[in-house]
Amino acid sequence: MRKVAVIVCVTSLCVTLFLGALDIVICITLYDTIGQEFNDYANVGWLMAGYNLPNALFMLLWGRIASLVGLKCSLMASIVIFEAGSLMAGAANSMGMLIGARVISGFGGSGIESLVYGVGTSIVEEKHRARVITVLGIAYMLAEGAGPFVGGGLAEHVSWRWCFYVNLPIGGVALAALGWGYNPAGRAPGRALARFWVRARAFPYGTLLQAQFWRRAAALMVFRLDIPGLALSSGGFALVMLALTFGGNQYAWRSATIVCMFVFGAALLALFMLYDFVVLPRVGARIAGYEPLPLVPWRLAANVPVLTSSLCGFFNCFAFELQSIYLVQYYQLVVNKGPTLASVHLWQMSLPALVSVIASAVVNERFGVVKPLVLAGVVMGFVGSGLLTLVRSDTTLGQSIGFSVLAGASFGCVYQLSLISAQLQVERDDPDFHARFIEVTSYNTFIKTLGFSFAGIVSTTVFTVSLKNLASSHSASVPSFSTVEDLIRYRSENFDGRNSLLGRLLAKSVRNVFYCALVCSALSFLFGLFTSKKRTDITKGAESTELAELCELAEPAEEKPVSKTPTSTLC
Incomplete structure (x- = not known):
């Protein structure tokens, strides 16, 4: 029965992750279409960045939310928020409204990604984590395979708006899968709803009018959810990304506007680190009377093995996103293929990624090695990125496929092994093992998602600035x-x-994006050299988390009032 419960749980997580992954892949196919629709190609990179930035920033927050309202409830809420953003995106009548809708979707998608991977890797033995990540990776790759056909077909034959509306029925399936397939507490959906209704009726709503309630709520927002830290980091990253968007396009790189954006963005990020590393731990403990929970605690940021594995994944994801987006753009802009046929070429990278995900999981589970697989991945990434810089306007299909194979295989290997490498830094005898485990998982996923975020902006900036300069020359x-x-x-x-x-100028502009990916792959290789040598435990032993513990994740504790008893867990 235990094995069946795990299978049902992982299946429901796969359906949920498929929803978020399909949206990301579909958007890659829409750059040219939406850029022309709103006559705003310079800002079209925000289709991805507008989603990925909140997706990354709120990733550290969703686990805290789950500890308050329950994991299952949090997952379902994230899907609803994601669906609301998709509905707004489909109805958008301007680029600004579309980007705003993508931000809302990113907030919901953040909950999907952070909680899915956290739960999936915590319900099995250490040696089986790679297997779970592989299954989730297959769900992601299936979305990548379906995305080009769904996105391209709808954009060409119906409307680009339906590329967002299609998320609505899929989201309904995901909600149903979670509601009926993921029941770690052992309750039938009907009983769970009845229990929720009883608790809702019993809640003392009169306390909402009392000052004490709002004082506790404020303490919760500041000391446990770290909303000030979230505001500082969000503002800092947003300003830096806006500077990268407008620089070289609407304003010169040396203009006061761009310089101020970079300076103030960096200042906000510095204040964020000062607040989370120094101010909140010291001042917060005196005011609140208990240890506060920064979004990024110093013990995590100062953990070198966790940092190196996360940065290795960051630059690998950065390179992969650059290459994926502009491989499609190459076939649309240079070869003049439609969105559907151009997007099919994503398979050149996603298929090798799928193979490497499975192969690396098998090797890891059989032998327990992690660092050798990470090194193999970063070497493939560096060589593959170098091959992609050979793309020319007359590059044949066979050459294009050959250039893409190693870059795709690198992503499949590094993405999951960098997460496992970070998770291995949590000692099993740590009294707060589960909290630390989820904390490291969220942190690693946060760093890698930032790579996706910046890639969407940097790729568009490099391409448009290159094309402008080449056209003027x-x-x-x-x-x-x-x-x-x-x-x-x-x-x-x-x-x-x-x-x-003109075809050669467009090809050269795309090639400049691939040169940027080559630099990112070199940095990924550098950090890969310094990842931990720890191996996964392949001996048969007790599972890392009992199903009863997963039950505690799914339902918030009733006997411990949230406002009075702080928790140290993230999920």
């Missing part, structure tokens, strides 16, 4: 355009072959 041979959007629209309406001057 060939102004005598290339028609004059006021914006990159006009040039891309002209190209699609007056296609003159992939080896024309």
Whole structure:
């Protein structure tokens, strides 16, 4: 029965993760379409960044929320929020509204990703973690496989808006899968709803009008959820990403606007670290009377093995996102394929990634090795990124596939092994093992998601600035355009072959993005060299977490009032 319960639980998590992954892949196919729709290609990178930035920032917060209201309730709430963002995105009538909707979706998607991986890797033995991550990875890759056909087909034959509306029925399936498939407390869905209704009726709503309630709520927001730290980090990252978006496009890199964005963004991030590392732990303990919970505690940030494995994953994800987005753009802009056919080329990277996910999981579970697999992944990433810089306007399909294989395989290997390497730094005899385990998992996933976030912005900036500079240097041979959007629209309406001057300029701009990915792969290799040598325990032993403990994750404790008894767990 225990094995059946784990299988049902993991299956429900896969359906949930499939929802978020499908949305990400579909959006990659829409860059050109939406850029032309709103005549704003320079900001189209925010389709991904607007989702990925809140997705990363709120990842550290969702576990805290789950400890207050229950894990299952938190997962279902994150899906509802994600669905609301998808509905708004489909109805958007401007780029600003669309980006705002993506931010809402990112908040919901953050809960999906952080809680799914945290629960999935905590309900099995240490030696089986790679297997669970592999199963979740397969769900992600299936979404990557379906995404190009779904996104491209809807964009070409129906409307790009349905690329977001399609999330609504899939989200309904995900909610049903969680409601009926994930019941770690052993209660039938009907009994769980009845219990929720009884508790809702018994809640003393009169306390909402009392000052004491709001004082406790404020203490909760500051000392346990670290909302001030979240505000500082969000503002800092947003300013830096805005500077990367506008720099070289709407403003010169040396302009006062861009310089101020970088300076104030860096200042806010510095204040965030000062607040979480020094101010909150020292001042908060005196005011609250108990140890506060920073989003990023110093003991975690100062853990070198956790940091190196997370940064290795960060730069690998950064490179993979750059390559995925502009491999599709290469086939749309240079070869002049439609969204559907261009997006199919994502398989050039996702299929090798799927193979490497499975292969590395088998090797890890059989031999317990982690660092050798990480090193193999970063070497493949560096070599594969170098091969992709060989792409030219006349590159054949066979050459393109050959260039992409190693880069895709690298991602599949490094993404899961960097997480396992970080998790192994939590000692099993630690009295707060479960809290530390979820904390490290959320931190590692947060860092890697930041890589995806910055890649969406940096890739668009590198491409548009490169294309502007190249077009201006060939102004005598290339028609004059006021914006990159006009040039891309002209190209699609007056296609003159992939080896024309404009085709070569577009190919060179894409190649510059791949050079950026090469630098990221080199940094991933560098940090990979310093990852931990710890191995997973492949001996048969007691499972890391009993199913009863998972029950505690799913339901908040009734006997311990949240406002009075602080918890040290993140999930």
